[in-house]
Amino acid sequence: MTAGTGEQRDRGFDHTEVEPKWQDAWDEHGVFHVPDDAEDPAYVLAMFPYPSGEMHMGHVRNYAITDAYARYQRMRGESVLHPMGWDSFGLPAENAAMDREVDPRGWTMDCIATMKEQMELMGLGLDWDREVTTCEPEYFRWNQWFFRRFYDEGLVERKETGLNWCPSCETVLADENVTTEGGTEICWRCDTPIEHRDMEQWFFTTTDYADELHEALDRMDGWPENVREMQRNWIGHQEGDAVAFELTTGDSVEIFTTRLDTIHGATFFALSPGHPVAQDLAGEDEAVAEYVHRAEHGDREARSASEASSGDAARDEGLPQTSGVFTGEYAENPATGEEIPVYVADYVLSDIGTGALYAVPAHDERDHAFAREHDIPIRQVVEPAPDAEVDPADVDVQRAAYTEDGVLDLGEVEGSSDGRSESDGVLANSGEYDGLTSEEAREAFVDVFDGERRVERSLRDWCISRQRYWGTPIPFVECPDCGYVPVPEADLPVELPAFVRTTGNPLDAAEEWKQVECPDCGGPAERETDTMDTFVDSSWYFLRYISPGMDDAPFDTEQASDWLPVDQYVGGIEHATMHLIYSRFFTKVLADLDMLEGVREPFENLLTQGMVRKGGTAMSSSTGNVVSPRPFVEKHGADTGRLFMLEAARPEKDFDWTEEGARSAHEFLQGVYALAAEVASGAVGKVDADADRAPIDEYVAREVSATTATATEEFEAFRFNHALQAVRELVSLVRRYRDETTPDPAVVERGVETVTKLLAPVAPHVAEEMWDELGGEGLVAEADWPGADPPASYDIERRLVENTREDVRDIVDVAGIEDPEEVAIAVAPDWKHEVHEFARTSDADNLVGAVMGDERFREHGEAAADFAKDLAAEREALSETLDPAAERAALERAAWLIEREFGADVTVLAAGESAADARPGRPAIQID
RNA sequence: GCGAGGGUAGCCAAGCCUGGAAACGGCGGCGGACUCAAGAUCCGCUCCCGUAGGGGUCCGAGGGUUCGAAUCCCUUCCCUCGCACCA
Structure with missing residues (x-):
């Protein structure tokens, strides 16, 4: 239907008229502004968007959720911080600039203006006084300032390692920015398969916080289990032992193992092709050199090949899993004193453990396969415990590895009363240690072999350099004499030079900008031309909202310590291992720098909202399977969209956008408004003392209370769909009461007034209009949430x-x-x-x-x-x-x-x- | 392979933690009220049988615990997601 037709105006409201009116009113009353002296306001936060210029339904859903919750909390009497900003650095702006002769800044600012307008159209209750824009020098200067502080604290490292390179974005990527799809590693932004390059780059040493990042997850009850699990996987956790082996090369090589109990069974030693000792050996031995070369270069071809095939795993097809080359060198097995051959083998990965291992073919499947291929002895050193279910005679390690490690299942320790220990393995052929359980042996061997008990993690340091223009310049200068020198604090911010269209990094081409004096020696030097990963920007923006205008510090420590953590954070699951780990890291570092007190986790409660689908598949602009928010809102009204989104499903679940659902939401709002208008006009019932009616009135009154109680409980738990269902039922009841009895106008009015309030967080414009009709005082956005006790014995x-x-x-x-x-x-x-x-x-x-x-x-x-x-x-x-x-x-x-x-x-x-x-x-x- | 989350009537989807009503709600379908009619709105029904509130079967499958299981336990199948040549 077309907005504002005469037909509509007769009975309903015209959202094109009503919505801007109330948006202005909220603005005038400063409803959403939180003063700095507010005490620990409820901090409700939606992940800030990248300003692409167009909102999509995912954004709408995200903000509808936080806004409903924020408005609800406000009516409950809380002061509420519900801010918004722009994650405005990033490659799309640069690409747009290349495509259409604009500069990234201008393009970004235009996009921000459009998106802000769309948010206003939605009637979102945001504190725009706290708007934050990461591409502004007032913001990113603090990135540089943090970088320096981190540098001073030893949390910044410049180092060379194998890195992910996206050939399309022409920049390195952090491990977190690489996703795996069908065995191929691709860039998170452009889906291009990534390459591996050795480069020297800047890192934040996130690994310093790996333990805490991992362990604290157990206590983060306010987070969904799947996100916590994703982070646990990402950070990794393997308990084991590190032990040094002496090689005939003269090197002492540290290995890491979770099976130290099997050390007596080690019959060969293996190095990854990337291991320094392997690299050294390649310099001396042609066969080794050739193997290492093939391993390193087969990599890329194999990846594209496995991508073409059904692509189960990313196993290199060039090199079989059992491939390897004998180096001619030996290692001494510290347990047996034996000399065991040293191989370079591709199945040993350089970034797992130490990149070197002793191999026990009897008790590890990969070692077993390798040994069979290379004719290496297989020696059993663990056998089933006497009381285990398996008969030791059935174990033939020549045929297959016996991998039971005899770890006691903690839950089953008590259960040994059934006469059978859960410990499956005991040592054999291990000299004086025979008969020990695997667990006992591991305990003993750490000391015996002078090892170190250790937890290995897969988390790597965060590579933050990007070879791109539209980001925060890394505040360093490279001096031929002094090396890398930080830009003095007084010279911050280092701003960006004018954009030039070039291949490669535009900052490299900005000659004039690049040439500077060395802050240390005054000699000629060059600026660092890399910029920071934009995830640096988003790692602390929630702190900047607290003191957006501050110009002598990134944020006010006292206020931030009071206002944090964010009480409710809402956003997409795609940031589970990126933004959500980086922000946690930043928060911990800032706490250790005494910039935050008593806050080590930024987000108390996290909600990952589900996707908006259409016809069963995700809305996607590339397939045209979308409903565009702006036309929808213009045609049907913001409230209709918001109501439909929130009543369609629980926030964390995916749901299908349907025309019927949207229409039903629209009709409901028109109907409920009409009811309010009717009550207001005095057309309902008559004031007439009728004794018979008293029980009926009471029935309705009890239903009103019960609905209020339900709605409150459900709003509290983020189940807006349940709350709205209850409201719809109440509306239906009030209608029946109005139609079928001689209704008391006061009863109807109380019902409609309650409905208005319960609806206000979700359909705020219509609610204001109804509130106005009903003669409510002030704005419903600032009204008190109705009392919430369910009537006595209501359920029965x-x-x-x-x-x-x-x-x-x-x-x-x-x-x-x-x-x-x-x-x-x-x-x-x-x-x-x-x-x-x-x-x-x-x-x-x-x-x-x-x-x-x-x-x-x-x-x-x-x-x-x-x-x-x-x-x-x-x-x-x-x-x-x-x-x-x-x-x-x-x-x-x-x-x-x-x-x-x-x-x-x-x-x-x-x-x-x-x-x-x-x-x-x-x-x-x-x-x- | 490891881990997490799921499988509920035609469809979507609650309930499961804290066992006790054939199992909320929506869509679709059917019937009715209002109406000249359509639309809108409203009221019911929608697993099977039943002329007084009854009976039968049921929550992926199979076992078990219990007076009682969609809910708890075990086994098994299927789906989604994350991690994965992890030493």
Whole structure:
């Protein structure tokens, strides 16, 4: 439908008129501004966007969630910080600049302006006074400032290692920026397969914090388990031992193993092709040199080859898994004193452990395969424990490796009472250590072989250099005499030179900018031309929101310590191992630099929102499978979009965008607005003292309270869909009340007013309009959230009413009663209630006996015995019921619903003859 | 291979932690009210049988615990995601 048609205006509201009006009003009242002196406000944060210029539905969902929660908290009386900013450095701006003769800055600023306008269109309640833009020198100067501080603290290293290179983006990438798809490593931004290059780059030493980053995850209850698990995987955790082996080359080579217990079975030694000792040997031995070369270069071809094939694993096809070359050198097995041959083997990876290992073919499958191929002896040193399920005679290590390591399953230690230990392995052929369990042997051997117990992790230091223009210049100068020298703090920020279109890094081409004096010796020097990974920007932006204008520090320590951690963070799962690890790292470093007090984790609660799909598949601009937010909002209104998104599914789940769902949301809003307008115009009911109506009014009042309680609970738990479902039910009830009785306008008004408030966080514009119609004071955005106690015994009563209504329907239906005229409902007599309660709480063995033994009940004779028998059959399932008077009152309150449904008179009776069939919670029903 | 999360009526989807009602809600379908009619709105029904509220079957499959299991335990199958030549 077209906005603002005459037809619409008659009965509904026109969102093109209403939405800007209230946006202005919120603005004028500074509703969303948080003063600096606010005490520990609720910090509700959506991951700030990269300003691409167009919002997509994922953004809308993200912000609809945080805004609803923030608005809800505000109505609860909290001060709320709900800020927004722009993650505005990055390659797309540079690409756009190359494509269409603009400069990255201009393009970015235009995009920000458009996106901000779209956010305003959505009516998001954001504190724009705290807007943060990472590509502004006022922001990125602090990146440089942090870089220097980190450098002073020894957290910055410049080192050469094998790095990921994206040929399309023409820059190195951190490990975190590389994703694996079908065995191929690709760039997270452009999906181009990456290459490996050895380069010297700048690193933040995230590994210094690996232990804490890993261990703290266990305590982060506010995070979803899958994100924590992803981070655990990413950081890695292998407990083992490092032991040195002496080689005939004269080198002492450290290995890392989780199976030190098997050391007596080591029959060869293996180095990865990248290992320094292997590299040295390659210099002396042609065969080794050739193998190392093939291993290093086969790599790339093999990857593209395996990509073409079905591509199960990224196993090199050029080099089989068992490939390797004997170096002619030997290592001494410290356990046996034997000389074992040293191989260079491709299956040994340079970035796992130390890149060197002793191989135990008897107890490791890969070592086994290698040994078979190269005719190396296989010696068993672990066998099944005497009490293990496996017969030692069945173990043939010549045929296959026996990998049971005999680790005690902690959960099963107690279970050894069943006569069988869970420890499967004990040592054999290991001299004096025979008979020890693997675990005991490991304990012993660390000392015996002068090793070191250690935890190996897969987390690597964070490579932050990027060979791109549109980022924060790394504040260093390279002097031919002094080496790398930091730019003095007084000279910060190092700003970007004008953009030039060039292949490669534009900063390299900015000759004038590049040439500087060395801060140390004053001689000619060159600026570092790399810029920082943009994840540096996003690692602390949530701190800048706290003191956005501060110009002598990145943020105010005292205020940040009070306002952090972020109470609720909402964003996409794609940042699980990137942004969310980097931010945690930054926060810990800042805490250790005393810039934060008592805060070591930035985000208390994390919600990863699900995708918005269409027709079962993800919305994607490349396939055109999208619903564009802007046209949608212009046509149907922001509230419609927000309501639909939030009621369609729980925030963390994916959901399908459907036309029907959106339409249903729109119609609901129009309908509920119309109801408010009708109430406001005085067209509903008349003030007329009618005693009969009192129970009905009370019924509605109780439903209003119950809905409020439900909505509150659900908002609190981020289940907006459940809250909204309850609100829809209440609206439906209020309508029925209005239509079918002589309604009390005050009751209707209270219902509609409550609905307005409950809806305000989700459909804020319509809610303001309704609030205005109803004559509410001020803005509903600033109104108090309604009280939230559920009425006494509400659940029991609801069950009673629902059951009774259903029973009436059943009877009418099954008995084929055409036109019921009178429905009589009779509550069970007092004594039955007493027996029921007695049965429910009694623990007597013989319930019937116990009941009949009580003279209160005995006087009801046979009826009491029968009833007791029935109860006995289901005594464990008996649930609490209302007392007779309460039951009767509840049914009287609900009687109007039955009258309305069947057009029959309904009478609710106290117990009488007609109540013979009645039971507590199940009244007798007579229909005529 | 390791790990995490899932499998609920035609579809989407609650409930499972803290066992106790054929199992919330939405969509679709069916019937009814209102209406000249359509739309909108409202009220029901939607696993099977049943002319007074009853009975049967049911929550991926199979076992078990229990008076009682969608919920707890074990086994098994399938799906999604993350990690993975990890020494």
